[in-house]
Amino acid sequence: ETGVTQTPRHLVMGMTNKKSLKCEQHLGHNAMYWYKQSAKKPLELMFVYNFKEQTENNSVPSRFSPECPNSSHLFLHLHTLQPEDSALYLCASSLTADGGGETQYFGPGTRLLVL
Amino acid sequence: AQTVTQSQPEMSVQEAETVTLSCTYDTSENNYYLFWYKQPPSRQMILVIRQEAYKQQNATENRFSVNFQKAAKSFSLKISDSQLGDTAMYFCAFSRGSTLGRLYFGRGTQLTVWP
Numbered sequence: 001e002t003g004v005t006q007t008p009r010h011l012v013m014g015m016t017n018k019k020s021l022k023c024e025q026h027l028g029h030n031a032m033y034w035y036k037q038s039a040k041k042p043l044e045l046m047f048v049y050n051f052k053e054q055t056e057n058n059s060v061p062s063r064f065s066p067e068c069p070n071s072s073h074l075f076l077h078l079h080t081l082q083p084e085d086s087a088l089y090l091c092a093s094s095l096t097a098d099g100g101g102e103t104q105y106f107g108p109g110t111r112l113l114v115l
Numbered sequence: 116a117q118t119v120t121q122s123q124p125e126m127s128v129q130e131a132e133t134v135t136l137s138c139t140y141d142t143s144e145n146n147y148y149l150f151w152y153k154q155p156p157s158r159q160m161i162l163v164i165r166q167e168a169y170k171q172q173n174a175t176e177n178r179f180s181v182n183f184q185k186a187a188k189s190f191s192l193k194i195s196d197s198q199l200g201d202t203a204m205y206f207c208a209f210s211r212g213s214t215l216g217r218l219y220f221g222r223g224t225q226l227t228v229w230p
Contacts, residue, residue: 041222042119042220042221042223045217090160092160100146100147100210100211100217101148101167102210105162106159106160106161107159111158
């Protein structure tokens, strides 16, 4: 499989559930990103990992917990979410995040609904 | 702070015609990169075109070209010979040359191509 894959594609969870989103890239990249895409709002960067190290946390609530065990895999662990967290969560990767200008390649996203 | 503005929430064009999507940005940086991404109904974000600010020549990719006006901080996308498959949300994005891969996105323009 090539490119950036995300699982699951759709997820419905209650506010007390714990779930995880998975992202995998097959491009040999070293940087991975989580974005949140809500209706009527610009894409919001959540986290950046560069060579497995978290380099940016964009003031994301602690109910979102990222994990990057290696350069190919990125997880987003979810617990006690709120209905306003319902959104499309996009994963992306790039060769590095050492400087600007690197093209980011996106996965298809996970559509999350919090009830 | 970097901001990206797309002033056209929606646009439509007839198949085979040409359409231009507008984007302006605000930055004090001199070294930066600009991107147009396309998000079709499948939700997979796909890179359309990339421009380096230090290059005066406008980037082109087949039917897609940009008009980069650095002094005016304008970065419009022209789609020639529009096709039904061009129907998508188009996002303009900005990346600083110096820092850790962060992309700043506009709110997007929904383009519909009619037969």
